[in-house]
Amino acid sequence: MAFEKTAAVLAAGAILATAGARAEALDPALAIYRPEPGIAGTVKSIGSDSLNNLMALWAEGFGRLHPGLRVEIEGKGSSTAPPALIAGTAHFGPMSRPMKGAELDLFEKRYGYRPATMRVAVDALALFVHKDNPLACLTLGQVDALFSKTRRGGAARAIARWSDLGLGGDFAAKPVSLYGRNSASGTYGYFKETALAGGDFKDSVKEQPGSSTVVQAVASDRYAIGYSGVGYRTADVRIVPLAARAGEPCFEPTPQTAYEGDYPLARLLYVYFNLVPNRPLDPARAAFVAYVYSRQGQEAVLKDGYYPITAEVAAEDLAAFGIRREP
Amino acid sequence: MSASATRARPPDLAAGGEPFLFGLGGALLAGLFMILGVLALILWNGAATFWPRPIERVELRSGHTLAGEPIRSERFRPAGSAAESRRTLYRVGNYDLYGDEFRWVDEAEIGRRDRPGDLVLIERLEWGVFIGRLVGAETAGRALDPADAEAFAAVHAEARRRWRGMRALERDAIAEVNRRIERERLDLRRLELRHGAGSAIVRAAADAAESRLVHWRAEHGRLSERLERLRSEDARDTARVVESGGREVALKLSAIVRFYPANALGPLGAIRVYLSRWAEFLSEEPREANTEGGVWPAIFGTLAMTVLLSLLVAPLGVMTALYLREYARQGRAVAAVRIAVNNLAGVPSIVYGVFGLGFFAYLAGGTIDALGFAESLPNPTFGTGGLLWASLTLAMLTVPVVIVATEEALASVPRSMREGSLACGASQWQTIRRIVLPRAMPGILTGLILAMARGAGEVAPLMLTGVVKLAPELPIDASFPYLHLERSFMHLGFHIFDVGFQSRNSEAAKPMVFVAALVLILLVAALNALAILIRARLAARFRGGQF
Numbered sequence A: 001m002a003f004e005k006t007a008a009v010l011a012a013g014a015i016l017a018t019a020g021a022r023a024e025a026l027d028p029a030l031a032i033y034r035p036e037p038g039i040a041g042t043v044k045s046i047g048s049d050s051l052n053n054l055m056a057l058w059a060e061g062f063g064r065l066h067p068g069l070r071v072e073i074e075g076k077g078s079s080t081a082p083p084a085l086i087a088g089t090a091h092f093g094p095m096s097r098p099m100k101g102a103e104l105d106l107f108e109k110r111y112g113y114r115p116a117t118m119r120v121a122v123d124a125l126a127l128f129v130h131k132d133n134p135l136a137c138l139t140l141g142q143v144d145a146l147f148s149k150t151r152r153g154g155a156a157r158a159i160a161r162w163s164d165l166g167l168g169g170d171f172a173a174k175p176v177s178l179y180g181r182n183s184a185s186g187t188y189g190y191f192k193e194t195a196l197a198g199g200d201f202k203d204s205v206k207e208q209p210g211s212s213t214v215v216q217a218v219a220s221d222r223y224a225i226g227y228s229g230v231g232y233r234t235a236d237v238r239i240v241p242l243a244a245r246a247g248e249p250c251f252e253p254t255p256q257t258a259y260e261g262d263y264p265l266a267r268l269l270y271v272y273f274n275l276v277p278n279r280p281l282d283p284a285r286a287a288f289v290a291y292v293y294s295r296q297g298q299e300a301v302l303k304d305g306y307y308p309i310t311a312e313v314a315a316e317d318l319a320a321f322g323i324r325r326e327p
Numbered sequence B: 001m002s003a004s005a006t007r008a009r010p011p012d013l014a015a016g017g018e019p020f021l022f023g024l025g026g027a028l029l030a031g032l033f034m035i036l037g038v039l040a041l042i043l044w045n046g047a048a049t050f051w052p053r054p055i056e057r058v059e060l061r062s063g064h065t066l067a068g069e070p071i072r073s074e075r076f077r078p079a080g081s082a083a084e085s086r087r088t089l090y091r092v093g094n095y096d097l098y099g100d101e102f103r104w105v106d107e108a109e110i111g112r113r114d115r116p117g118d119l120v121l122i123e124r125l126e127w128g129v130f131i132g133r134l135v136g137a138e139t140a141g142r143a144l145d146p147a148d149a150e151a152f153a154a155v156h157a158e159a160r161r162r163w164r165g166m167r168a169l170e171r172d173a174i175a176e177v178n179r180r181i182e183r184e185r186l187d188l189r190r191l192e193l194r195h196g197a198g199s200a201i202v203r204a205a206a207d208a209a210e211s212r213l214v215h216w217r218a219e220h221g222r223l224s225e226r227l228e229r230l231r232s233e234d235a236r237d238t239a240r241v242v243e244s245g246g247r248e249v250a251l252k253l254s255a256i257v258r259f260y261p262a263n264a265l266g267p268l269g270a271i272r273v274y275l276s277r278w279a280e281f282l283s284e285e286p287r288e289a290n291t292e293g294g295v296w297p298a299i300f301g302t303l304a305m306t307v308l309l310s311l312l313v314a315p316l317g318v319m320t321a322l323y324l325r326e327y328a329r330q331g332r333a334v335a336a337v338r339i340a341v342n343n344l345a346g347v348p349s350i351v352y353g354v355f356g357l358g359f360f361a362y363l364a365g366g367t368i369d370a371l372g373f374a375e376s377l378p379n380p381t382f383g384t385g386g387l388l389w390a391s392l393t394l395a396m397l398t399v400p401v402v403i404v405a406t407e408e409a410l411a412s413v414p415r416s417m418r419e420g421s422l423a424c425g426a427s428q429w430q431t432i433r434r435i436v437l438p439r440a441m442p443g444i445l446t447g448l449i450l451a452m453a454r455g456a457g458e459v460a461p462l463m464l465t466g467v468v469k470l471a472p473e474l475p476i477d478a479s480f481p482y483l484h485l486e487r488s489f490m491h492l493g494f495h496i497f498d499v500g501f502q503s504r505n506s507e508a509a510k511p512m513v514f515v516a517a518l519v520l521i522l523l524v525a526a527l528n529a530l531a532i533l534i535r536a537r538l539a540a541r542f543r544g545g546q547f
Helices: A002-018 A052-065 A078-087 A101-111 A140-147 A186-194 A211-220 A255-259 A283-292 A295-303 A311-321 B021-048 B149-195 B200-235 B267-283 B296-327 B332-344 B349-372 B387-411 B415-423 B428-457 B460-465 B492-502 B506-544
Strands: A041-047 A069-075 A092-095 A116-130 A177-181 A206-208 A224-229 A237-240 A266-273 B056-060 B065-076 B085-091 B102-106 B110-114 B119-124 B129-139 B142-144 B238-242 B248-252 B256-261
Touching: A041 A052, A041 A078, A041 A266, A041 A283, A052 A069, A052 A092, A052 A283, A052 A295, A052 B492, A078 A092, A078 A101, A078 A186, A078 A266, A116 A186, A116 A211, A116 A255, A116 A283, A116 A295, A116 A311, A140 A177, A177 A186, A177 A211, A186 A224, A206 A211, A211 A224, A211 A237, A211 B492, A211 B506, A255 A266, A266 A283, A283 A295, A283 A311, A283 B149, B021 B506, B065 B102, B065 B129, B129 B149, B129 B248, B142 B149, B149 B200, B149 B256, B256 B267, B267 B296, B267 B506, B296 B332, B296 B387, B296 B428, B296 B492, B296 B506, B332 B387, B349 B387, B349 B460, B387 B428, B387 B460, B415 B428, B428 B506, B460 B492, B492 B506
Parallel strands: A041 A069, A041 A092, A177 A206, A177 A224
Antiparallel strands: A092 A266, A116 A224, A116 A237, A116 A266, B056 B065, B056 B110, B065 B085, B085 B102, B119 B129, B119 B256, B129 B142, B129 B238, B238 B248
């Protein structure tokens, strides 16, 4: 069809124009998204705050390719996604952690099947300190001793002062000021599971309402440490390299260390949606899913500071949803 | 000389019978100080944000060069040194190349710095600002000398005009075709739900729809081709720019929102940039996850919601108060209702939000969807937050204010006037309509103004009932049925929260928070001023028409 050809040319042009140095990190095998005609209506997303900006970037790009289609984004925490999907108030539920068993069960009880899972991006959870903090490396055990009161990571005693981590100067005498996310957040859940081995947070962790708020708090508190998504880094904070165990090398969060699992706090970001088995998705949602896995969609991931997924993951997921796509 | 002027105030205030004068005046002063302080902070930060800053080129001792806008500087003690040093935060831009938009530079590392006139700041549609030098440009296959500023600006303006034309083509013509095609699909689905898939009616309708769809698809193809022609024209207008490190990048001219030579900008040029940035902020859609572009959808959403809220709350509140004050027999039941209304004004607003979400969106909206919009299920139409539900929730939140104010206003109408009217043979309603309401109108309108001001500044319940981070389409537009009460919308108050606490780059977002706050304050002030103006007019009219 003549239309498809023009659309392909359009999409290719858009990619060429924006390809900068960062785009080199994209898997070249990711397909270019080609818009089909006749897609209109509303796509609504409710869920993760970590994915809020990414969803907004997707909404902008996708909306531009499909005039007449509205994408509405709401993001107050990963835990708001499952209830919205179950109540049917949202089409997509972005989450920065996988759905828990209980949430999956509730969904299944309502619909009789499980929600479809999109793996949309790779995030590295980073530990941020003030830009003047000279801390060279942390092990997961030390992170646990910093943030947890139950210390399931096996540390003998809690770390309360910067001198416990070997810092001198004005840091030595100061207590560590801890910042984290609120409990509705998937980042909170993931950090609790992975870094704290399921243990409890110290009561002194100051819970923040957003990913960006953690970074802002650390930026203004010289003796602070906090965890948040790597994409939220600013010039006022530093990321501390992490090691899985004592004696192992420390890794900065980069796409390579995240993909290969060297960086211990790398995670996948998810978007869930209601996919009725053996029935095709409605056109608007199918198009949005295809867009997220496309070159343009993954370029937005880069723009937001996260790491894109590979073409292999994209192909696997799309096949699982029964969405056909030209190579 | 009058006697009062010659008599000096006694130095001891207590002796003059006014022991608390300083305390009372001091309280007022403290209040004024706080309010003016907040306003000055927002005004100063908000008004200065869009002013173009100079760009410094910094050569470091390491041989590295960078260029950026100096944002702020601070003293600090470098690691392992006893002496304090200074460092400056530069906004270096070029996020697509550097992966950073801001960078701290230690003064001790700086070899040389200057402000060359040929450095330009380019605001792009994507990836934020670019800072560098213009080295070449091309339009329609021929080279253009970027030193010829006038010719270059003309070509850029033409490219932007073409880009806006393309946007309009997409947003109006192509969007309409897409909506038609979607409507055909939904109509067919509705028939399927009613008569069963594969029934004769559905098959006949599908055939009829197919013939229409052929037309719409052809129309879509035609429009797309036109768009494609414009795009290929557009792709031939490019500029080549070099960043301070020497890397060269080609930019499409239409993707450049604005550019200016920051160091060679006269005061007139600076004012032009400043005003054009304000114009963009007030009239454009947000870009790049709300960190750039404008806030027009948020301004419009705030306005639409406030107006709708006033329309809903005014009749409800006034009628309730009329019944309570004029008709109901004053007794324990009415007293209890009055206490309940007063207490309602003290319920935290988030509770209203939860109620609005549960009752309006889920229950009422879900029922409307099941009855009227079954064809789009499981996609909700009214069964999720939207303009109507948000306005209704805020109307509930503010109705006590209107009831209380109206009751007060009604009570202040002298009893003798009512009795006079009744004695002349007027019915109770005629008395209320002709005598009581006109006199009470200024008081009622004051209550409405208070309700509006409270509603416009409220954010917490809106987050649950229909305000979203991004909803670029306005709730009122040229597509049937014009007023889309079911749509989610953007709100300035939520926008401030979102940009301030949720954007990826909080450093870049901070100034935008102040600008958005400034706009919100001005908007609420303007709404109040308008309401006060209307009240003054009404009061004057009723005063004239009474006797």
